[in-house]
Amino acid sequence: MPDASTMKRLETVAFYIGAIDHCGLDVSPDRLMRFFRENKATDPVTFGALDSLVTRGSLIRHEPGSSHCVLTEQIMRAEGIID
Numbered sequence: 396m397p398d399a400s401t402m403k404r405l406e407t408v409a410f411y412i413g414a415i416d417h418c419g420l421d422v423s424p425d426r427l428m429r430f431f432r433e434n435k436a437t438d439p440v441t442f443g444a445l446d447s448l449v450t451r452g453s454l455i456r457h458e459p460g461s462s463h464c465v466l467t468e469q470i471m472r473a474e475g476i477i478d
Contacts, residue, residue, distance in 0.1 A: 404436040411471065418464035422477055430476050 431437050471477045
């Protein structure tokens with residue numbers, strides 16, 4: 396079982412990647428990767444765990460315009476990932 400720090404990074408990566416894909420957000424890959432690097436979310440343990448979740452279909456799917464998508468867009472703007 397990953398430690399709490401790894402789980403937090405996993406949660407962050409999954410949240411943003413899922414939102415970008417399923418909410419149709421236009422994100423620069425360079426800006427997103429810079430955010431992940433700054434938050435130490437690019438380690439193999441985090442991405443390995445994320446890949447496992449995606450493979451099992453464990454990530455929740457959201458529709459554009461949902462409250463999840465609106466909230467995610469606001470958070471990503473505040474983090475400087477999108478304009």
